[in-house]
Amino acid sequence: MNVPDNLKYTKNHEWALIDGDNATMGITDYAQSELGDVVFIELPAVGDTVSKGDAIGTIEAVKTVADVYTPVSGEVVEINEALNDASELVNKDPYGEGWIAKIKISDLSEIDGLLDSEDYKKLVS
Amino acid sequence: MHYIPNTAEVEKEILQAIGVKRFEDLLVNIPEGFLKKCQINLPFPLSEIEISKHIENLAGINKHSGNTVSFLGGGAYDHFVPAVVDFLISRSEFYTAYTPYQAEVSQGTLQSIYEYQSMICQLMDMEVANASLYDGATALAEAAIMSVNITRRNKVLISPLINPLVIDVLRTYLYNRAVEIELLPESNGLTDFTDLTDKLDDKVAALLVQSPNFLGNIENLNGINKILEDNKSLFVTYVDPISLGILKSPGELGADIAAAEGQPLGIHQSFGGPYLGVFAAKKSLVRKVPGRIVGETVDVDGKRGYVLVLQTREQHIRRERATSNICTNQGLMALAATIYLSLVGKKGLKQVANLCLNNSHYLCGKIAHLKGFDLPYKNIPFFKEFVVKTPVPAKKIIDAGVEKNIFSGIDLGIYRREWGNYLLIAVTEKRTCQEIDDFVKYLSKF
Numbered sequence: 001m002n003v004p005d006n007l008k009y010t011k012n013h014e015w016a017l018i019d020g021d022n023a024t025m026g027i028t029d030y031a032q033s034e035l036g037d038v039v040f041i042e043l044p045a046v047g048d049t050v051s052k053g054d055a056i057g058t059i060e061a062v063k064t065v066a067d068v069y070t071p072v073s074g075e076v077v078e079i080n081e082a083l084n085d086a087s088e089l090v091n092k093d094p095y096g097e098g099w100i101a102k103i104k105i106s107d108l109s110e111i112d113g114l115l116d117s118e119d120y121k122k123l124v125s
Numbered sequence: 126m127h128y129i130p131n132t133a134e135v136e137k138e139i140l141q142a143i144g145v146k147r148f149e150d151l152l153v154n155i156p157e158g159f160l161k162k163c164q165i166n167l168p169f170p171l172s173e174i175e176i177s178k179h180i181e182n183l184a185g186i187n188k189h190s191g192n193t194v195s196f197l198g199g200g201a202y203d204h205f206v207p208a209v210v211d212f213l214i215s216r217s218e219f220y221t222a223y224t225p226y227q228a229e230v231s232q233g234t235l236q237s238i239y240e241y242q243s244m245i246c247q248l249m250d251m252e253v254a255n256a257s258l259y260d261g262a263t264a265l266a267e268a269a270i271m272s273v274n275i276t277r278r279n280k281v282l283i284s285p286l287i288n289p290l291v292i293d294v295l296r297t298y299l300y301n302r303a304v305e306i307e308l309l310p311e312s313n314g315l316t317d318f319t320d321l322t323d324k325l326d327d328k329v330a331a332l333l334v335q336s337p338n339f340l341g342n343i344e345n346l347n348g349i350n351k352i353l354e355d356n357k358s359l360f361v362t363y364v365d366p367i368s369l370g371i372l373k374s375p376g377e378l379g380a381d382i383a384a385a386e387g388q389p390l391g392i393h394q395s396f397g398g399p400y401l402g403v404f405a406a407k408k409s410l411v412r413k414v415p416g417r418i419v420g421e422t423v424d425v426d427g428k429r430g431y432v433l434v435l436q437t438r439e440q441h442i443r444r445e446r447a448t449s450n451i452c453t454n455q456g457l458m459a460l461a462a463t464i465y466l467s468l469v470g471k472k473g474l475k476q477v478a479n480l481c482l483n484n485s486h487y488l489c490g491k492i493a494h495l496k497g498f499d500l501p502y503k504n505i506p507f508f509k510e511f512v513v514k515t516p517v518p519a520k521k522i523i524d525a526g527v528e529k530n531i532f533s534g535i536d537l538g539i540y541r542r543e544w545g546n547y548l549l550i551a552v553t554e555k556r557t558c559q560e561i562d563d564f565v566k567y568l569s570k571f
Contacts, residue, residue: 040437041410042412045277055446058446060412060437061437064437064442064445065437065442067446
């Protein structure tokens with residue numbers, strides 16, 4: 001199970017790469033392997049104002065569907081449009097090409113509430 | 126309904142099996158005072174011969190399109206239903222099965238639904254259709270909800286000339302969703318789109334229009350889709366499927382979602398149901414479509430097969446975030462529509478539509494010359510239904526007509542108080558020249 005050390009995590013199996021007040025987010029390697037082949041992703045809209053824990057999109061696998069929750073509050077500034085045509089990127093490269101959205105963080109203190117890689121490893125082991 | 130005889134021995138056996146002596150023992154939990162109040166003086170049991178005769182006599186009192194000449198419409202029409210339709214849908218493989226969707230055991234049902242969807246797409250000129258919904262009204266309500274979900278906006282503009290009963294259902298569906306319904310103005314029997322651009326803002330999810338509208342008039346919907354597109358609002362049309370034999374389809378008009386009452390497609394009026402909710406949309410919206418969708422695929426041996434697809438939209442997987450809380454369809458009625466459409470074909474549907482058009486215009490022309498009668502919408506094109514201003518209250522004409530086995534039409538006073546002298550008349554392909562002439566003669570006496 002790949003759990004990179006430089007990322008923050010949520011109990012709902014999202015990851016966030018924090019860069020200043022920007023967060024790039026997606027779902028974890030564990031989440032994609034549990035879901036199986038992802039066939040469709042409903043992305044949030046650029047400009048959406050979101051609060052930590054909001055369902056901002058959905059991931060549809062062959063047999064199930066899961067909501068994607070935002071790890072931080074803020075404004076959606078970019079979405080990974082490549083997923084519209086290639087949802088399998090979430091399976092192939094969940095921490096890279098399979099990213100879902102970039103969010104401008106409105107409350108930096110929320111970052112402290114996220115899990116680090118050690119905590120997350122314990123959660124999924 | 127079947128007659129199921131019940132002998133004293135059978136009754137005894139049943140009671141024994143459930144562990145009581147007498148039927149009354151099953152009622153011990155009900156306080157005696159209430160039981161006494163419930164005493165119903167039922168007549169003595171009858172034999173099968175007697176009860177059949179009794180029920181037949183009762184049924185004989187009913188008046189329906191089968192033993193009258195009917196000009197009733199307003200959403201449910203007396204169209205011809207070929208005998209083949211009833212014969213085929215009465216086969217027990219279709220008639221008794223309740224949603225037999227397990228792909229491996231229900232290829233016949235799934236294929237028939239797939240054929241239905243394909244025909245609806247052709248008829249509506251749309252890219253995707255679902256396996257059907259309850260009726261036209263719920264189909265339009267689902268279209269409104271779908272538009273709200275897609276656009277994330279909370280207001281729908283609607284034509285005031287959508288069938289008022291359908292508007293009631295729409296209001297019921299939207300009541301707890303904090304969605305605002307705004308009625309456009311009307312002018313001379315048509316929706317007034319003059320101020321449409323001004324009414325469009327970033328709250329408007331969709332515009333819903335019925336054409337031919339409730340009064341039978343054909344709305345001019347050319348270019349409406351472009352105006353809506355500029356505001357990123359969706360265009361939803363509600364149509365009469367028979368009219369599509371000659372009128373522009375929802376697809377040609379650029380509709381994003383199309384809904385219809387499917388009753389005219391081989392389904393009897395049956396005192397109000399079951400009917401058929403027809404629902405179609407653009408392919409780009411397929412993941413927001415409510416209800417079931419059947420798709421074609423191949424099995425491990427490469428043979429053609431059918432399965433339910435895109436089920437992650439539905440409530441058994443998506444729970445409260447499903448596209449709709451209705452996850453069933455009108456399977457048997459969808460089958461009736463499929464059989465009807467395959468029987469009449471493209472040419473036949475055009476023929477049926479033309480007969481409706483010709484018959485209704487023939488009657489309308491005759492009424493125009495009747496003393497005391499008037500046509501309020503003289504130069505507005507209509508399809509098979511039109512409004513007549515009557516010299517006496519419409520109710521009087523309707524009531525007297527029933528005595529002569531004529532259903533004269535709908536009393537519009539039911540819907541608008543000031544319309545007590547307006548009669549809504551529908552003429553289908555079933556009406557003969559003689560029947561229409563006789564009706565004119567009947568009307569001329571008022």
